[in-house]
Amino acid sequence: MVEDGLKLYGTKLSPFVLRVEWALEVKGIKYEYVTEDLKNKSPQLLEYNPVYKMVPVLVHHENPVCESIMILEYIEDVWKNHGSSILPSDPYERAEARFWAKFSEEKQCLQGCFEVFSKTGEEQLKAVKELQERLKTLEEYLEGKKFFGGETIGLVDIVAGWIPSWIPIIEEIVGIKIVDEEELPLIYAWMHDILELDLVKKTMPPLDEVKTHMRNIREDVLRKTN
Ligand SMILES: N[C@@H](CCC(=O)N[C@@H](CS)C(=O)NCC(=O)O)C(=O)O
Structure with a gap:
């Protein structure tokens, strides 16, 4: 209901x-x-x-x-007592989750990804390298866990949840590998585990539509900056 x-x-x-x-x-x-x-x-x-x-x-x-x-x-x-918790109950762990959610959101990852997407040539390669370094930093918070939230997804998994679907599409559009299994093994495995979740399968928009949408955004951005 x-x-x-x-x-x-x-x-x-x-x-x-x-x-x-x-x-x-x-x-x-x-x-x-x-x-x-x-x-x-x-x-x-x-x-x-x-x-x-x-x-x-x-x-x-x-x-x-x-x-x-x-x-x-x-x-x-x-809805604190419904389903599973998005945030840990321990105040310090809550603060940590909020810290990494912010990290994944700001210049560090999400905006860093936009840099990769909106630049070309040397500038783009530099943006890729920076993004990979930030993902490596984010990866430390995954150490010893399946999801950032532990056994179930939490705030950071949800905030960073664009990574498993959007990064491969960006890689395809710009023709550069960003998340390499050997360089970022935990992030790589996490991306796979996120995509396997029923709730993700149920809600994910058709990826070909996302791809077309992203191609249009890139063309627009490149047109405006060139
Ligand atoms: N910081 C916002 C970002 C939301 C956002 O960028 N929404 C886009 C759609 S993906 C939007 O509504 N764009 C309309 C506009 O920019 O006019 C959030 O986390 O909710």
């Missing part, structure tokens, strides 16, 4: 929206999905997220929560 007054404003090919879908799956919470056309945003989206005007937005009893990571924290707070 759909949770009373719970709506997710999203769009199919967004890795940020996917985070919220995964968290709600982990908690076993059903919701209404409202598809947004980002080229023609609905008045509701603009009203719910007037600052960034972006998806995802989770609306709970008419209260909008914006920004995917804030939404994950909200889901954990509200």
Whole structure:
């Protein structure tokens, strides 16, 4: 049964929206999905997220929560005792998980990946090297665990969950290997384990559509920068 007054404003090919879908799956919470056309945003989206005007937005009893990571924290707070926990119960471990989630989100990985994607030639090779170094740093937090969250996925797995599907697509588009099994064995195995999860299979958009979307983004970026 759909949770009373719970709506997710999203769009199919967004890795940020996917985070919220995964968290709600982990908690076993059903919701209404409202598809947004980002080229023609609905008045509701603009009203719910007037600052960034972006998806995802989770609306709970008419209260909008914006920004995917804030939404994950909200889901954990509200449905604490549902499904498995997204954050550890120990305060220090919670702080650690938040640290690595931030690391994977900011310049270190997500933005670093965009650098690889939006540059060419020498600049691109430099961006690849930097991204690989950051992934190596992130890999330390995986040591001795199947997922960043332990036996089940947690905050970092969800926030970094774009890596297993989006990096191989970026590798294919730019023609450069980023995650090598020998150089990043734990990240490589983790990527495989994430893609094997039922909740990931259930929610993942068709990869050929993601690929076409990403190719279009790259062409756009290259056109603007050249
Ligand atoms: N920091 C945001 C990023 C969300 C984001 O970039 N959403 C994109 C879709 S993938 C969007 O709504 N773009 C619309 C726009 O930029 O106008 C989050 O974590 O929620």
